[in-house]
Amino acid sequence: MASELNVRYVARLARLDLTETEADRFQSQLTSVLGYIATLDRLDVAGLEPTVHAEETPTLCRPDQPGSSFSADQALANAPASANHLFLTPRVVE
Amino acid sequence: MLTSLTVHALRQQLRAGDITPRDAVLAVAEAARTRDRTLGGYLPLTDSQIEEALRLADQADVSRPLGGVPIAIKDAIAVAGDRCTCASRILEGYVSPYDATAIARLRAAGAIPLGRTNMDEFAMGSSNENSAFFPARNPHDPDRTPGGSSGGSATVVAAHSAFAALGSDTGGSIRQPASFTGIVGLKPSYGRISRHGLVAFASSLEGIGPMTKSVADAALLLQAMAGHDPLDSTSLNAPVPDYLAGLEDGVRGLKIGLPREYFIDGIDPGVRAAIDTAVTRLADAGAEIVDISLPHTEFAVAVYYIVATAEASSNLARFDGIRYGHRAERPSDLNDLYSRSRAEGFGAEVKRRIILGTYVLSSGYYDAYYVKAQKVRTLIRRDFTNAFASVDLIASPVTPTTAWKLGSFSDNPLQTYLADIFTIAANLAGICGISIPCGQSNGLPVGLQLMAPPLAEPTLLRAARAAEIACP
Numbered sequence: 038m039a040s041e042l043n044v045r046y047v048a049r050l051a052r053l054d055l056t057e058t059e060a061d062r063f064q065s066q067l068t069s070v071l072g073y074i075a076t077l078d079r080l081d082v083a084g085l086e087p088t089v090h091a092e093e094t095p096t097l098c099r100p101d102q103p104g105s106s107f108s109a110d111q112a113l114a115n116a117p118a119s120a121n122h123l124f125l126t127p128r129v130v131e
Numbered sequence: 132m133l134t135s136l137t138v139h140a141l142r143q144q145l146r147a148g149d150i151t152p153r154d155a156v157l158a159v160a161e162a163a164r165t166r167d168r169t170l171g172g173y174l175p176l177t178d179s180q181i182e183e184a185l186r187l188a189d190q191a192d193v194s195r196p197l198g199g200v201p202i203a204i205k206d207a208i209a210v211a212g213d214r215c216t217c218a219s220r221i222l223e224g225y226v227s228p229y230d231a232t233a234i235a236r237l238r239a240a241g242a243i244p245l246g247r248t249n250m251d252e253f254a255m256g257s258s259n260e261n262s263a264f265f266p267a268r269n270p271h272d273p274d275r276t277p278g279g280s281s282g283g284s285a286t287v288v289a290a291h292s293a294f295a296a297l298g299s300d301t302g303g304s305i306r307q308p309a310s311f312t313g314i315v316g317l318k319p320s321y322g323r324i325s326r327h328g329l330v331a332f333a334s335s336l337e338g339i340g341p342m343t344k345s346v347a348d349a350a351l352l353l354q355a356m357a358g359h360d361p362l363d364s365t366s367l368n369a370p371v372p373d374y375l376a377g378l379e380d381g382v383r384g385l386k387i388g389l390p391r392e393y394f395i396d397g398i399d400p401g402v403r404a405a406i407d408t409a410v411t412r413l414a415d416a417g418a419e420i421v422d423i424s425l426p427h428t429e430f431a432v433a434v435y436y437i438v439a440t441a442e443a444s445s446n447l448a449r450f451d452g453i454r455y456g457h458r459a460e461r462p463s464d465l466n467d468l469y470s471r472s473r474a475e476g477f478g479a480e481v482k483r484r485i486i487l488g489t490y491v492l493s494s495g496y497y498d499a500y501y502v503k504a505q506k507v508r509t510l511i512r513r514d515f516t517n518a519f520a521s522v523d524l525i526a527s528p529v530t531p532t533t534a535w536k537l538g539s540f541s542d543n544p545l546q547t548y549l550a551d552i553f554t555i556a557a558n559l560a561g562i563c564g565i566s567i568p569c570g571q572s573n574g575l576p577v578g579l580q581l582m583a584p585p586l587a588e589p590t591l592l593r594a595a596r597a598a599e600i601a602c603p
Contacts, residue, residue, distance in 0.1 A: 042490055051444060051489040052451070052466065053482060054474035062542075063483055070487065070545050074433045074500070077507055087505030088512055090335045090365070091321035091561025092585070097364045111228045117458035124453050127465050 042071055133158040135291040138200055138348040145193040145200070152188035152199030152243065155294070156181070159201045159245055162292035171267045172277070172286030172293075174206055174247045180213065184245040195241030197355055202237060203246040203287050203296035207254055208339060209328035210234050210244045217330050218262040218283075219252045221450050221457045221476025231328020232363065233297065233339045233356045240355035246293065249283030252478045253447065254301055254332045256280050257547050258537070259308075261480045266537055269312055271575055275534040278308030284342045285312040295348055299329055301337035302435050303529070303554025306566040309342055310529035310578025313568040315595070316342045317349040320585040321561035322367035324353070325360030331446040333439040334365075336558040346567065346596040350374040353588065372589050382597040383417030385590065387581075388522035392428035393553055399532045401572025406528050409569035409579045412601035413526070413594070423522060425514040430507050431556040436548055437491050437504035438559070443481075444488030450476065483544060508559050515560045515584070524594050525582040527553050529566045533575035553580060563588050565595045569602040 044064040048055045055063065109122045118125035133154065136144070144150050163176040184201060191199035204210055207217045209227035211234075216222040234244055251261035259267040259282030267282040269275040270290035277286040281298030285308035288296050298305040300318035309316025317340045324339045331337075341352035354375065359368040389410065394403070414420045452458035452472030459475055462468035477485070491500035518525060530553060540547045557564040562585055566578035579598055583591035 041496075044486055047486050047490045047493065048482075049470075050493060051485050052448075052469040052473060053477070053485060054470040055482070059479070059482065063486060066542075066544055067483060067487055067490075070436060070548070073545055073549075074437060077430060077433050077503055080427075080430065080507055080510070082503055082506035082510075085506040085509050087502055088508040088559075089505060091558070092365065092367065099361060099364075107228060112454075114228060115225050115455035117452060117456070126453055127462050127468055129465050 042067060132291060134162045134294060136294060137344045138197070138295050138351060139345065141200055141294050145198065152191040152193065153185060155199060156184045156188045156201050156243060156245060159293060163246055166290055167287060167292040169268070169273065170270060170286050170290055171249055171265045172283045172290065173203070174216070174218070174249055174264060176246055180245065183212070184243050187243045191243065192241055196351065197237060198241030199243065200241065200294060201243045201245040203248050203284060203293040204234070204244050205281050205284050205296070205298050206247040206250050207299055207330045208234060208297055213244070214247065215330065217253045218250045218264055219476065219478065219481070220263045221473070223457065225455055229328065232325035232360045234328065236356050242355070246287070248281070248287055248296055251280035251282065252481050253330070254280040254299055254304055255443070255480045255484055257303070257307060257550055258535070258540070259283065260537060260541070261478060263478050268537070269534050271312065272534070274536055275575070276311065276537055278311035278534060280304040281342060282308045285309055285314060285316070288312070288314045288342050288344060295341060295343045295352060297339055298342045299337055299339050300558065301333050301439060302558050303551050305340045305342060306529050306554050306564055306578065306580060307551070309566040311534035311576065313576030314342060314344060315346055315349050315568070316340065316566045317353060318557060318564045319353060319357065319588060320367070320563040322365050323563070323586065323588065324356045325363040325366045327360055327362040333442040334446065335442060336439060346592055346599050347375065347378060349565070350378055350592050367586070369586055374588060374592055377589055377593050378596045380593050381416060382413055382594050385524060385594060386419045386421060386522045387413060387524045387526050387594070388421055388423035388518055389526055390423050390425040390428065390518070392425050393527035397531055398528060399572055402528050402532060402577050405570035405572060405577040406579055409598055409602050410526055413598060416597050416601055418594070421522060423518050423525070425518060425556065427507065427510045427514050428552070428556060431511055431559060432548055432552055434504045434507045434511065434559060435551070435555045436487065437500050438508065440484045440488030441492050441501050442488070444485045444492060447481070447485055480544065511556055512560045515556070515562055519584045523583065523590055527580045529553060529578035529580040533572050533577060557582050561585055563591050565591055567595050567598045567602070569598065
């Protein structure tokens with residue numbers, strides 16, 4: 038399976054620009070990591086339940102009651118670009 | 132030197148009125164700006180951070196459990212009004228709008244958060260060399276790593292530039308640096324301490340824990356932070372016992388298992404000898420030592436690097452240059468903004484893990500990698516459940532070697548991943564574990580790891596205290 042990894046394609050899925058040098062280096066490094074991960078192929082996992090979490094507790098729900106939360110100013114305090122109590126992004130609708 | 136005190140000893144002096152909380156804060160600030168300069172345990176301490184700590188010191192109530200005690204905080208844990216960068220360029224300048232629950236509870240116990248400790252970027256690494264700023268160095272030999280990812284916390288505690296620190300442990304990031312620097316590092320059971328306000332890397336694996344100069348200090352800090360938190364639905368809703376009460380009860384009557392898969396060829400002979408001596412002394416102190424097996428140990432690293440990277444790729448999707456963090460200039464469109472902001476903000480290891488995690492979650496590979504890893508995780512958990520049916524604790528080395536030279540694995544991530552072999556399984560299983568100093572190999576500290584079932588911290592700490600007495 039390891040040979041199927043295409044770092045440039047996956048980086049696009051992850052919205053991560055890579056330089057040519059990075060892409061080549063990660064391709065070789067991650068191919069070797071995936072080669073190691075292939076040791077899992079020695080195990081027969083048929084019939085096993087996946088563990089999705091470290092503890093087996095049911096999903097908890099809190100009461101649907103409004104509580105306190107950040108003010109708009111607090112929420113926007115770390116924004117790289119904001120105006121009129123809004124986060125600014127490049128235009129997404131023409 | 133005031134900062135060489137344990138938290139317990141500091142409290143005594145504070146309560147006796149021999150010193151004031153202000154003295155304690157100033158001593159840490161002085162150490163951070165002198166001794167730590169060449170060790171890089173702290174991200175540079177600012178005047179405003181010191182002023183804020185002095186303000187808290189002047190109001191401190193020393194009768195409280197941690198009243199007036201400064202505690203260094205890993206740069207992944209939010210302290211309201213303080214910066215929080217995860218040692219990443221992408222969060223440079225970020226200021227936390229709220230306290231992590233662990234911090235709020237430390238404050239309620241009277242503690243003073245002081246200093247942001249260096250770390251591997253987003254807690255991804257085992258050597259602190261993945262810090263975007265500079266590596267922390269091992270006080271025992273500055274050419275060597277203090278370990279990681281909580282390497283800065285280990286450095287400041289071991290060098291006595293702090294009384295105690297908080298770290299976080301996703302695959303060994305508290306225990307391994309504690310081992311490399313000769314201090315105590317406690318990874319509590321999954322969910323024992325709220326993760327609210329710990330910047331998320333791998334949510335199903337990680338947690339906050341204390342890094343201290345003594346087992347009693349670790350118990351004291353755990354006491355202050357443990358408990359259910361409505362803001363973290365995975366925090367355990369279980370009673371919090373008195374972690375200090377049984378600390379001196381010794382190991383008589385406890386059964387300690389030695390997993391044969393953790394005593395393998397390839398362990399540094401000096402590490403092996405130190406562990407063997409520690410185990411013999413625990414036996415002399417009354418523990419019953421038995422051989423056990425954790426048969427799926429060899430698969431833990433592979434499972435971890437699927438599960439942890441999958442969760443990381445999802446958690447780190449939030450860093451997109453919009454709501455906080457670095458933003459690329461003059462984007463041509465939204466995708467360009469995302470892709471370039473992330474490219475400019477993240478370091479190499481973070482990028483590698485995002486790519487690996489995205490790949491194992493991608494259509495066509497999800498079952499072959501991610502679901503398969505989760506199934507093998509079931510086998511690893513089962514190994515521990517079976518083992519703990521017959522023993523109270525498991526003992527092992529924390530790492531196969533002592534601290535390595537900085538730069539040893541710079542172009543070989545797989546080699547550093549493999550060094551996590553003895554710590555990773557505890558995170559996959561959600562159990563608690565601790566590293567206690569147990570001697571040296573070639574002048575470098577060795578850590579004994581003890582592991583116990585979920586929520587068995589009282590037993591774990593009691594045995595760790597016995598080991599601390601047995602390995603002076």
